[in-house]
Amino acid sequence: MKIFPKRVLTLLTLTALTVGSALSTTTPFTLTLEAEENPVKAGAEIKIGITLRNSSSRAMYMSLGLSELDYTFDVRNDQNGIPAETDLARKSKARPYLSSDQVFYIQPGESLPKSSLVVSKFYDLSRPGKYTIQVSRAVPKELGGGTIKSNTITITVVQ
């Protein structure tokens, strides 16, 4: 009976530490993904918009270039499988990417201009169904390194 309160106190302390840690860990930026059109007719172009926002308390330099270079894409069908790549995607793998990049100085709370990407250029999303898309971006070393993921969006392809 005397031990119980100590356990409760320990548990509460741990909880408080965990919450405190979560609150103090701020990612340098957030990624917000949105579908430009949803639902989409089968065979139509599927285009997404990506917004990178400085969620830290300090200004940062970030580059804006070709979306397929800046971001990694995770695309899944409704069976959680990865849709087949398009011919363009297969051919692109053997070729170097070239891009025109701009470097922005973004203040806390500011965003890069919205990037867009035609996902259907790289994955065959022509079959009716639901597809989930999430993007991630590497965090520059000077901002702590690692990777940040966006929200996941579901796009419905209809007949």
Added chain:
Amino acid sequence: MLYGDYTLPSGYTFTSLSWTIPGTGAAPPTAVSNYTYTVGSSSSTGGPVFLTSSQLAAQTVTYYFVATSNSQAVTFTLNYKDSSGTAQSAQAQATFNIAGPTPSSPSAPFVTTTLGQVAINPGSPYPFLQFGSSNISNIGINFTASANQPTGYSWIFKWVNLISDDNITMTDSNGTRTSSAGTGFDTNGTYPSFPNVTANTTNDNPKLQLVPPCTEIKRTFDAQTFLMWNAGLTNPPSIDVPLGSLNWGFSGDAILSSGTWILNGTPTKYSVGFTNSSTYPAWSSGHFNGSGPACP
């Protein structure tokens, strides 16, 4: 949009009408019909649309002045025959003051630049041969526009980049091949070529992936960047007008040495001073960023 209104007395007959708009015959024209562009997935065209003789002979003419100036007199001429059949003409005139940006001092260019270094920068899965970087420590080319702005406009600057030459020479065990990565309007898929980084600055850091099985990749890049200005009017909407351009470029050679890409020789870079001009950019092809030429 100008409309020439007239009423002929009874017995008089209309012969023709015409507009005389200053700047239509200038080189470059400082009055145009429009400025249009298209950016498709694999093609792009753009440039000014000049006023035609039929547009200048219609009762309503729509055009745009594209250079700042005062006291520009537009003349409407009506040709007719009077009741005795004698050819006559009558004119009406309207005078315009065209507001727009002017250089901060009489001979000052609208744009100044600073140049960075050609470098090999890390990337995943492959590094890049890049003029500049993705970091402020090395900006390839930084453009800064400055001008005296007219009051009362929600103006914006825009940047149009026309690539005149982008040759990539790639070497692997199959040999060496030089390919063009395209010429024309430089785009990641949209107009203008470069987004504004601030209201009056932008920068460009062109990069190329260094991919296997290539063991050497060279790039030579030459471009002309135009500064455009839009007054921000909405009804009817303003078109972009040119303030001038400058030429710039770089070259670099990367070789794979013991598994690491390094620069071979000394890269080059240049930027020729900005020339203030009302000459529009014009293009019939696009330089689409994306996948480039493959190794031989």
